[in-house]
Amino acid sequence: MATLSDVARRAGVSPATASRVINGSSKPVTDDLRERVLAAVAELQYVPNAHAQLLARSHRSAVGVIVHDVSDPYFAEITRGLQRVATDQGRLLMICNSYRDPDRELEYVELLRGHQVAALILAGSGYHDEAFTRQLNEKLAAYEATGGRVAVIGRHEHSGDAVMPDNRTGGYLAGRELCGLGHRAIGVVAGPRILTTTTDRLAGLRQALTEQGRELPESRIRYAEFDRDGGAEATARLLDVDPELTAIVALNDSMAIGALATLRARGLAVPQQISVLGFDDMPIARDVTPALTTVRLPLVDMGVRAMSLVLGVGAPTPRVEVLPAELVRRDTAGPVPRSTRATAGSAPRARRGDSTS
Amino acid sequence: MATLSDVARRAGVSPATASRVINGSSKPVTDDLRERVLAAVAELQYVPNAHAQLLARSHRSAVGVIVHDVSDPYFAEITRGLQRVATDQGRLLMICNSYRDPDRELEYVELLRGHQVAALILAGSGYHDEAFTRQLNEKLAAYEATGGRVAVIGRHEHSGDAVMPDNRTGGYLAGRELCGLGHRAIGVVAGPRILTTTTDRLAGLRQALTEQGRELPESRIRYAEFDRDGGAEATARLLDVDPELTAIVALNDSMAIGALATLRARGLAVPQQISVLGFDDMPIARDVTPALTTVRLPLVDMGVRAMSLVLGVGAPTPRVEVLPAELVRRDTAGPVPRSTRATAGSAPRARRGDSTS
DNA sequence: TACCGCAGAGAAAGCCCTTTCCCGCAGGGA
C-alpha cells in the first residue's frame, strides 16, 4: 500500500503538506503544490490508512450500536432511525449483533470502546439478571467516565439516557381490545421470560384483563424464542392444552406470524374462530393475510430519538423519553365466536383452503 | 482513557511486558508480574486502543462487505452466510449499505480499503453503466494489487472471484411454469432496468415464453423499485392497462408481496383469478397468504461460498461458482382461469373477504 | 535602506501499541 510519504516524495513536498492537501486543511497551500499532490494521489491510488488517521487525530467520531439482530425487522427499523440522524451529522455507525447473548453484549461494549466510538447505543430488551446488569452498568459507567455518551433503547436497567417504548401500556391496549371483543379464553405466546420486554408487555396485558374481571393464569402463557418459529411452536403447545382458546396475543409480530402459520395449518379461521394480536407493527404486518392487528411502536422514531440524545449536548441529568404505543386495528382480531369450536367448521368465510403449507 | 503505559506504570513493569500479558504473547512472563499487570488492567478498566493495535500489527484481519441494504431479507440471508464463515475463522465483518447508489459503493470501497480489510465482498446486482463499472474495476484492481482479495456475489462485471446465482435459469423456470399452467397474458413487475439482476431474470423469462411460442412485449413489463411498494405500484399500473392479465411475475419476493397487496385491494383472487410468482424465496414467502410460489435462490449458501473463496487459499485464476435456482411451488400460481375475468367472481375459493385492507 | 510581519513550507513531536533486539543473570557443563 502506498503511504503518505510515498505521495509526498512523488510530489516533491513534505508529508505535512501532502496531508494538508488531502484533508483540505485550513492552512493554505499554493495551487502548484496542491496539484502535484493530487496528481501523486491519483497515480498511486493512494488511500489513507484509517487506523493511522484515527490514531493521530484522537478524534472520536463513530458511534457504536449494539442490537440483538439487525436483520430482525424490529431492529432494522430502529437502525434506520439511528442511521438517519448519524448520516446527517456525518457519523459512521458500527453495528454489532449480540444475538441476545449477554456475554457477547459485554464483549461488544469493550470492542466498541476500544474503537474509540464517541457514543454507544444499546437497543433491545434488558435481562432479568442481576449479575449481568451490574456488570454491564460497570462497563458503561467506565466508558462514560472517559467522556463517552450512552443511550439505551427499550431497557430500563441502565441509568443513562434512555428511549423507552411504552411496552406496558401496549400490553394493556391489547388486553382491553380483546376484552372489548368479548374474549375470555386468551392465550399468550410470549418471548423468553428473562427479557424485560416480555414481562413488561405481559404485565400490561394482565392488568387489562384483571380490570375486566378476567384472569391470565400461567397455564395460558407459553414462553419461546422471540421469532417466527418460536411463535408457531408456542401456539401449537397452547392449543394442544387449551383447544377452546378464542384469542392469542403474541408478544411480537414475528411470533404472531408464526402463530398464524400454525392456525392455518390446523384449519382454524382467523379471526372467525380465533383472534390474533401482534406487537410492534413491523412493516410486514400489513402484508400477511389477514392483515395483522397489532400494537404499534414508533420504531424508526425510537432510533431517531436515541441518536439525537447521544449526539446532542449533554444534559446535566440523564433523560428518559417514553414513546407511546398505539393499537392498530386490522383483520386478525374479531368478536368472540358465538358458538363453541364444535360448530366453527361452518363459520362464514372459513378458509381451510389456505392450509396447504 | 487509560493507556498501556498507565497500566505498565501502575504494575511497575515495562509497556512491553504489559502488552505481552494482555495479548497472551508466547513469550513467557513470570506469574508475579502477570498478576500485577492483570490487576492494573482491572483497576484502570483498561481497554486497548483498537486503532493503535491495528496500526502496530500491520495485520489484516477484518473483511469488508458492501451490500445494497442488510435489512432487506435478500441481503440479510446472504450476510448470515458470510457471518457464519467469518465467525468460524475469527474474522470481524465490516458491513456497509450502499442503498443501490453506485457512488456510495465506490466510496465504500475506498473506506474499507482504508480500514485495511483483508478482503472485500460486494453483494447485489451490478449496473448497466459502463463508466461506473470501469471505475469500480479500477478501484478493485488497485486493491487487489496490494494483496487484497475480492469476491462479488451476483454481479458479473468484475473479473475476480464470483458467486453467481443463476438468475437467468430462474427466470426461465418461472416462465416455463406459467406456460405449463396455460397462461398467455403474463405481466412482469420488474426491478430497475439498470440492474443486471433485472435484465438477467427477464432474459430467462423471455426465453421460456419464446420457446413456447408466446411473447413478452415491453408493454407488459413495468419497472419500479425492487421493494414492496415498487411491486404494489407496478402491479397497479400493469392492471390499469391490461386488466385481462392472468399471471404476474415479480422479479423478487418483496415486489411479489406488494403485488399481492394490490391484487387483494382490487378484490382479485390469487391464484383463482390471477397467478403470482416471486423470486428469491426469502423466509417470509411461506408466511404470506396464499404462500408464495417463487424461484428459490440458495442465499445463505451464496454468502458461505463467497466468504470461503475469499478467505481460502488464493487460486491462480479467479473462480466463478454458479449456484442453481429452483422453483418452489406453493399457492400463488394456479392454472389459467377457464373463463374470462367476467365470470371469475364465481371461482371456487374466491377470497374477496380478505380484501379488507 | 532597514526592519517588521506574515504567508507558505518543512521538521519533528506525538497518538498508542507491538515486536524485535539486546542485556543481565542464573545455572550447568567442562
Place this chain on the structure above:
DNA sequence: TCCCTGCGGGAAAGGGCTTTCTCTGCGGTA
C-alpha cells in the same frame, strides 16, 4: 573457576498519520 546457554525483562524502533512549532523569504512600511 570460567564460559556458554537460555530465560525473563526492558529499551527502542517502528506503524502511518496529524499538527504544532519553527524557519525562510518576501512584501510593505517607516
